């Protein structure tokens with residue numbers, strides 16, 4: 001199944017979980033708001049989904065939301081649509097001129113939603129290409145998936161939706177090696193007064209280590225790479241951090257060749 005088809009089917013459940021089943025993650029929203037205040041100019045969000053971060057990423061300059069899924073793009077609220085220019089497309093083949101964006105972000109494990117390694121590499125290379133010289137690329141991944149084991153089918157939640165239906169998620173986790181991935185078999189059951197339907201969605205998330213991510217970024221040409229372990233900008237710790245946020249700088253055009261690729265480990269602002 002193509003990325004687009006998968007996310008077309010998954011969109012309504014993903015969007016129900018983000019904000020209805022589970023509350024909005026305020027530290028995450030604040031992190032992107034602060035980033036956008038610090039780094040100005042046109043901003044590109046790769047894998048923008050249904051605009052969950054549109055409010056945080058809005059700025060004085062334009063924000064462009066790139067997203068492959070029709071359903072995700074359709075689910076943007078009327079007010080969020082005013083905050084960003086929505087464009088359908090994938091990260092590995094971006095419809096933008098080189099150096100167009102001083103700020104490029106790929107939040108919320110979006111890169112790990114791409115199981116094929118060559119496509120992940122293509123996305124990072126494209127992110128480098130469209131980032132303006134002197135601009136930044138912010139990428140969020142979760143190396144903690146590497147500690148995930150297989151789990152039997154278990155009910156995760158049963159939640160009341162705004163339309164009165166109940167949404168139940170049962171999930172089985174399959175840990176795979178070679179390629180290293182975590183496969184989520186999700187069974188979403190929607191229950192109303194007269195019917196009950198179940199849809200199965202399978203999401204294959206790539207397992208990536210911190211070193212793999214840093215190497216990919218450096219090979220693409222990014223220079224200084226700041227690493228945080230959470231939205232509070234605490235230092236990254238392989239054992240303890242819930243996520244990895246990397247802020248990678250694209251050196252100025254004539255400085256790239258002499259760039260030392262300085263590896264700014266656990267830099268705290």
Ligand SMILES: C[S@@+](CC[C@H](N)C(=O)[O-])C[C@H]1O[C@@H](n2cnc3c(N)ncnc32)[C@H](O)[C@@H]1O
Nearest residue numbers: 003007047048049052069072090091108110113
């Ligand atoms: C985990 S969701 C995050 C959505 C949104 N950024 C958010 O934080 O709510 C990952 C998004 O990446 C998109 N995606 C998947 N493969 C992609 C690709 N190759 N290029 C760009 N986006 C992709 C999916 O359609 C999905 O909307």
